[in-house]
Amino acid sequence: MTPDPLAPPGDLLQQPFTPVDPARALAFDDVHRRYPALAGFRAGLGRTTLLDVPSVPGGARIVAKCEWENPVGSIKDRTAYALVADALRTHGDRPAGELRLLAYSGGDLAAAMSSLSTVTGVVTRFVLASFSPRSLLDTLESRGCPVDLVPKERGFLFTIRTAQRIAAEEPGWTLVFQHANPVNVAMHEATTGQEILADLGDRRPDLWLASIGSGGTLIGVLRALRARFPEITAVGVTPAESPYANPDAPSGQQTYEGSGGHGHGIRQPFVKAYDHVISAHEHVTYPDAFRAMGEFFDLTGVRIGSSAAANWLVAKQYAARMPASSLIVTVFPCTGSPEQWAELGR
Incomplete structure (x- = not known):
C-alpha cells in the first residue's frame, strides 16, 4: 500500500465515524426560521x-x-440540504453573507448546493475535477459560484485534497466535508x-x-x-x-x-x-x-x-x-x- 503524500495532519478522511441520533443531528428548526x-x-x-x-x-x-x-x-439534494443546514446552524444568527462555504464534489452535490446558495445568500465555492460536464459548469457560473478545476488525471482524491489545502491556506472559507459529517x-x-x-x-x-x-x-x-x-x-x-x-x-x-x-x-x-x-x-x-x-x-x-x-x-x-x-x-x-x-x- 502506498501512503498518500498529500494527507493533511488530522485528516478527516481517515478519522473514525460514530453515528449520531438523526433527530438530534437534523434539528434545524431555528435554521428554518x-x-x-x-x-x-x-x-x-x-x-x-x-x-x-x-x-x-x-x-x-x-x-x-x-x-x-x-x-x-x-440524491445529493438530501445531502446538500443537511450539510448546508448544519453549516448555518453552526454559523448562528450572524448574517448569511459572512458565511462562505467551500465544497468538493463529483457533480451532483455541487448542483444541489449551488441551488441552496441562491436561496440562502451563502456564497459557495466548489472544487471539481476537470471532467465535470459543461452543463454543470454553466449552471454553477449562472448561480455565481466560484469553481476551482483540478486535473482529472489526478483522481477524485486530489479534488478532496485540493479543497483541504484551500481551507487551510484561506481561512475565510468553511470546508464542507461530506465524507465525515455525520x-x-x-x-x-x-x-x-x-x-x-x-x-x-x-x-x-x-x-x-x-x-x-x-x-x-x-x-x-x-x-x-x-x-x-x-x-x-x-x-x-x-x-x-x-x-x-x-x-x-x-x-x-x-x-x-x-x-x-x-x-x-x-x-x-x-x-x-x-x-x-x-x-x-x-x-x-x-x-x-x-x-x-x-x-x-x-x-x-x-x-x-x-x-x-x-x-x-x-x-x-x-x-x-x-x-x-x-x-x-x-x-x-x-x-x-x-x-x-x-x-x-x-
Whole structure:
C-alpha cells in the first residue's frame, strides 16, 4: 500500500465515524426560521418513487428509489440540504453573507448546493475535477459560484485534497466535508431509509445495495433497514477503475459518476465503520455502466445515470443467484448528464 503524500495532519478522511441520533443531528428548526426558503427546499425533498425495475428471468425482484424526483434532480439534494443546514446552524444568527462555504464534489452535490446558495445568500465555492460536464459548469457560473478545476488525471482524491489545502491556506472559507459529517448518514437514515421502509409495506427486503461515493446513502439506509430487518444483506458498489479500499495510488481513469475508492488504502469513514456488516464489494467498469444506461432506457424509456446503471447491473447479478421470492432494494441517484445522453444518442 502506498501512503498518500498529500494527507493533511488530522485528516478527516481517515478519522473514525460514530453515528449520531438523526433527530438530534437534523434539528434545524431555528435554521428554518431564519431561512424560510431552506425550509421550503426541505419540504420538497424525498417521497421519491420506489420503482420495480427489470430483473432477470426467474430471478429476484428488484426495486429502485428514483432520486431524480428531488428538487434539483439527484440524491445529493438530501445531502446538500443537511450539510448546508448544519453549516448555518453552526454559523448562528450572524448574517448569511459572512458565511462562505467551500465544497468538493463529483457533480451532483455541487448542483444541489449551488441551488441552496441562491436561496440562502451563502456564497459557495466548489472544487471539481476537470471532467465535470459543461452543463454543470454553466449552471454553477449562472448561480455565481466560484469553481476551482483540478486535473482529472489526478483522481477524485486530489479534488478532496485540493479543497483541504484551500481551507487551510484561506481561512475565510468553511470546508464542507461530506465524507465525515455525520448529518450525511443521519439524513439518509431519517429520510431515504424511512421512505423505503414505508414504500415496502409488508414486503421483506433480502438485499440492499448501493454505490459508494461518500458512503452516506449506503450506510444511512442500511442503518434504517437493519433496525427493522437485522438479517438484511448489504453490498457496496464501486467503479472497477477505482475500487473501494484500493491500496494503490489513484489511476485517474474515467469512472462512472459520483462513486469510487480513494486509493492509498483509504476507506470512506462511514463505510469503514460498517465493514463487518457489508457482505461484499462489487465493481463495475465505466464502459459497462455507460452501456447499461442505454440498455435501461431502451427497456423502460426511463433515463438513469451511470451510478444507477452500475447499481442495476450488480442487482441483476445477485438476482440471478437468488430465488424469485427474494427482493433486492437499490437506489438510482440521478438521470445522468445531457452530455452523456448526447453521446448515447438517446
